[in-house]
Amino acid sequence: MSNPSRVAIQTQDFDVSAELAALRLHDGRVGAVCSFVGTVRERTSGVAGQVHCMELEHYPGMTETSIEAMIDAAQQRFDIYAARVVHRVGVLNAMDQIVLVAVTSAHRGQSFQACEFLMDYLKTQAPFWKKEHGPQGAQWVDARVADEAAAARWGDWRT
Template sequence: MSQQRVFIQTQDFDLKAEVAALRGNDGRVGAVCSFIGTVRDRNDGSEVASMELEHYPGMTEKAIEAMIDEAHRRFDILGARVIHRVGLLAPADQIMMVAVTSAHRGQSFQACEFLMDYLKTQAPFWKKEQTPEGGRWVDARSSDDAALARWGIEAGSNS
């Protein structure tokens, strides 16, 4: 693995630049699928003024690397890149990106969706929203656990 695959950072990112770096000059790439998550201005019926994300450096990157390894085992993909921001973010800010390359679109779409479902419940991030009612920690939703389960993975497991 010569290319870095996981980036945890406070600064924003540029999808075009990230996809170009992932693709490189690999002539085998026939498909690129990407997903960008952004901060919503509402959650669970409340207005969201900001979101703060925390992580454990080293542990978070290792967990996401393992998720990418699992995506490579399950799908015929050429590469994957995950960027996740931490720190204080405002509504409409980009939180995270998943990009996947493959020879054909089906594998890219599936691997991208798999990684998103996996990241949503298994990546060790802690999110705190500021609302008019005060600060509150954000928990994974049962719908996120169900999305992960369709891949044969139980929430809370490491594989």
């Protein structure tokens, strides 16, 4: 893959190594690449009991535009060169990769901060809807209080 777009919403899995290589390809300024990969974990939900799988839905077009705006905000806040967000949708099982956030910069500090900033936004503001499936049936899931608190420390992301 060469010169990837900044946002991909897809059902298929992604190759972290290929994504990172494409992000920094031909950019000799890059001294740091920070990435976060989220996976579906095996867990028990208070509502659904043992969670067998999760299902993610999005609004095509709106989701990509929203994440693009967040990347713009990260580039204004932090001294970064590039960012890439790959987010999967559809039915995902335990241990599946669900999200990749990758950021390049000259130094690690800015990449770490921008990566965390983007991930906090994705967990609380990005237009995705998550449904957990368990023995009691399916249940829609809201953002967790801990995720909201993490995002709040950044203030209004649009400024």
